Amino acid sequence: MFLYDSALLAALQTPPQSIADVLQTMRTIDATCSDGDGVKWFNWLYSRVTEAVEKRIASGGFTDGRWLAELDVQFARLYFGALEAELSGKPMPDCWRALFDRREQAATARIQFALAGINAHINRDLPVAIAATCQAATTVPQHGTAQYSDYTALNSTLDSLIEYAKHELYVRLLGDPLPAISHLEDTIAAWSVSAAREAAWQNAEVLWHLRVSPPLSAKFMDTLDGLTTVASKALLVPAP
Secondary structure (H helix, E strand, O other), X not given: OOXXXXXXXXXXXXXOOOHHHHHHHHHHHHHHOOOOOHHHHHHHHHHHHHHHHHHHHHOOOOOOHHHHHHHXXXXXXXXXXXXXXHHHOOOOOHHHHHHHOOOOXXXXXXXXXXXXXXXXXXXXXXXXXXXXXXXXXXXXXXXXXXXXXXXXXXXXXXXXXXXXXXXXXXXXXXXXXXXXXXXXXXXXXXXXXXXXXXXXXXXXXXXXXXXOOHHHHHHHHHHHHHHXXXXXXXXXXXXX
């Protein structure tokens, strides 16, 4: 726990309605969190991803920019919801708890927190956000659609931001240098945002078909959360 957690909680009380709202909340989180808080570094990377999406939508870089904007908002709400649950003592997905329980783990690198958050958010949350967006926009999560093409068009941008983060955040939580050789290099090299986003789309298609059976949908999400948690914990093993 941090002394400013009540301020973080206050910043999360109003769900975002637009990408501008999402970015405002992310900037408040960034300004509130200390460098010694692992949440700051996931939020740092996620805010840059969101800024890139906003810029590309504004430039008309997508076939269905309104759909992608809705996805951005639906997606961010799940991150904010998980953080709000952590700060208020409510239940949350285990994959997020894996990160929040280690917020102060000083031996861990900033990039590990960033990737563990991205892992939880893409592998567990993104299928939920895609399905919710399709329901709101009366579309269907299906390969070959304009929405899928827009979705995958973001991969190169996201890959470049992840690569930038791997270099920029390759220090321990408090900023001290990491050893020259570490298991961490192999761990982060093995993580692919494009592969994770493709799996998320496929899982969204499954969720879409399971929406008529809430018990099966819940079981599917429990399984997805469990697998994602394993990956998050592996990403957060402290560097020697």
